Amino acid sequence: MERSTPKRLAALCFCTALAGSAYALEMDATGKVTLEGRAFFDDGAYPEQSQNSNLSVTIEPDLYWETDDRNHTFYFKPFLRLDQHDDERTHADIRELSWTYYQGDWELRAGLRKVFWGVTEFQHLVDVINQTDGVEDIDNEEKLGQPMINLSLVRDWGIVDLYLLPGFRERTFAGADGRLRGPLVVATNEAEYESGAGDHHTDVAVRWSHTIDAYDIGAHVFHGTNRDPILSPRVINGQTVLVPYYEQMTQFGVDLQATLDSWLWKAEVLWRDTDREDYWATQAGFEYTFYGINESDADLGVLLEYGWDERGTDATSPFQNDLSLGARLTLNDAQSSELLAGIIYDLDYDSTTFQIEASRRLGAQWKVSLDLRYFDANDTRDPLTAFNDDSHIQLTIERYF
Numbered sequence: 001m002e003r004s005t006p007k008r009l010a011a012l013c014f015c016t017a018l019a020g021s022a023y024a025l026e027m028d029a030t031g032k033v034t035l036e037g038r039a040f041f042d043d044g045a046y047p048e049q050s051q052n053s054n055l056s057v058t059i060e061p062d063l064y065w066e067t068d069d070r071n072h073t074f075y076f077k078p079f080l081r082l083d084q085h086d087d088e089r090t091h092a093d094i095r096e097l098s099w100t101y102y103q104g105d106w107e108l109r110a111g112l113r114k115v116f117w118g119v120t121e122f123q124h125l126v127d128v129i130n131q132t133d134g135v136e137d138i139d140n141e142e143k144l145g146q147p148m149i150n151l152s153l154v155r156d157w158g159i160v161d162l163y164l165l166p167g168f169r170e171r172t173f174a175g176a177d178g179r180l181r182g183p184l185v186v187a188t189n190e191a192e193y194e195s196g197a198g199d200h201h202t203d204v205a206v207r208w209s210h211t212i213d214a215y216d217i218g219a220h221v222f223h224g225t226n227r228d229p230i231l232s233p234r235v236i237n238g239q240t241v242l243v244p245y246y247e248q249m250t251q252f253g254v255d256l257q258a259t260l261d262s263w264l265w266k267a268e269v270l271w272r273d274t275d276r277e278d279y280w281a282t283q284a285g286f287e288y289t290f291y292g293i294n295e296s297d298a299d300l301g302v303l304l305e306y307g308w309d310e311r312g313t314d315a316t317s318p319f320q321n322d323l324s325l326g327a328r329l330t331l332n333d334a335q336s337s338e339l340l341a342g343i344i345y346d347l348d349y350d351s352t353t354f355q356i357e358a359s360r361r362l363g364a365q366w367k368v369s370l371d372l373r374y375f376d377a378n379d380t381r382d383p384l385t386a387f388n389d390d391s392h393i394q395l396t397i398e399r400y401f
Contacts, residue, residue, distance in 0.1 A: 025074070028064045031059070032399060033399045033401070034399075035397045038179070040053065042391065045183070055084045056084060056089065058081045059079075059080045060080075061076075062076075071101060076094075077095040081135075089136075097111050105155070107150075107154075108149075109148070110149045112146065113148055115148075117220065118268055121285075122305050128251055130169075135175075146169060148163055150163050158209060170191050170199065171188075171244065172188065182383075186242045186243075195248055203222070205220060214260055218256075219252075221253075222251045228316060231245075248275070252270065253269065262291065264287040264289070265286050266305070280309075281309040287302065288301065299330045301327065301328040303326040318346070320346075320348065322347065324344045326342030335360050337360040346382065351382050353375055355373045358371075366398065369394075370393070370395055371394040372392075372394075373392055375388050376388070
């Protein structure tokens with residue numbers, strides 16, 4: 001079971017701030033319920049994966065309070081997924097539970113929050129604050145809430161964010177019955193840490209960001225527990241499993257975006273240092289948009305990015321030497337119809353990942369999405385081969401309230 005210290009800390013921050021507020025609160029409650037269905041093209045690669053289809057339901061309320069002087073805001077976003085087959089994917093989490101105080105040229109935020117850093121499309125290289133919710137998907141898009149105290153200072157020469165991050169969230173992984181996993185199940189309850197404080201280690205981070213004409217620049221330093229665990233095989237109770245090990249690390253990173261007419265140039269660069277290794281990595285590319293194609297309201301964006309990791313084929317990241325090409329079609333209609341298609345080609349292993357994401361609103365309260373993901377990997381050294389039998393199509397129906 002997951003340790004509850006971060007959630008208790010966030011709840012304490014929230015309740016303390018709420019109790020200390022002497023102002024009337026205005027509340028806004030929204031949210032959504034989602035039905036997700038996946039159909040796999042092939043049988044599962046491993047004996048426990050008996051299903052070729054899967055259904056799940058999520059409930060995700062959004063509760064927002066604001067004091068009448070607008071200096072204090074409170075935000076609560078719980079999350080619950082019920083999955084048909086994978087017990088690990090059936091889980092509850094607090095995505096955010098936070099208090100924010102606004103005062104002139106500075107802001108103070110405390111509680112469980114999600115913070116996103118980065119500009120590139122296919123890989124968010126410098127996004128380091130929040131832990132990945134790995135049972136949701138393998139694209140590292142979904143994140144767990146991180147306990148934090150964040151002081152944000154707004155100056156003419158940029159915004160400085162100072163982070164104190166007490167407590168660590170372990171990455172989640174699919175269970176034995178789940179699809180989109182490797183041959184060995186990850187034993188999350190056996191997690192080990194380099195720090196003697198374990199998941200109670202306090203991390204720190206500083207980020208500076210600024211906009212100069214057409215250029216958006218960010219730079220950061222992070223020191224603390226590495227969000228990416230090392231997975232090592234071990235025999236436990238007669239079964240071979242993967243045990244996560246979380247190192248301490250220092251990371252320096254830069255993200256840059258330039259908006260030049262129809263061009264959007266993007267780059268992320270990091271240097272990461274641990275006791276085991278230090279290395280450079282980058283993700284860079286561009287997006288060019290054709291506006292009003294065929295004299296319509298639709299826009300078409302073409303994306304190209306390259307991901308490089310100094311460790312080469314020893315890298316734990318799948319983007320060690322990868323070329324990514326995509327297209328984004330936005331109809332700009334009342335239904336917010338969009339389509340994104342992308343292909344990632346690994347230059348080392350000659351493997352391919354292809355994905356299509358399409359979505360459209362149906363009225364004011366409904367949204368339907370259709371996703372297709374296809375894996376093609378033949379080199380046994382390539383980690384992508386673990387998903388060769390997991391190509392699938394996914395239909396998602398969302399009801400907003």
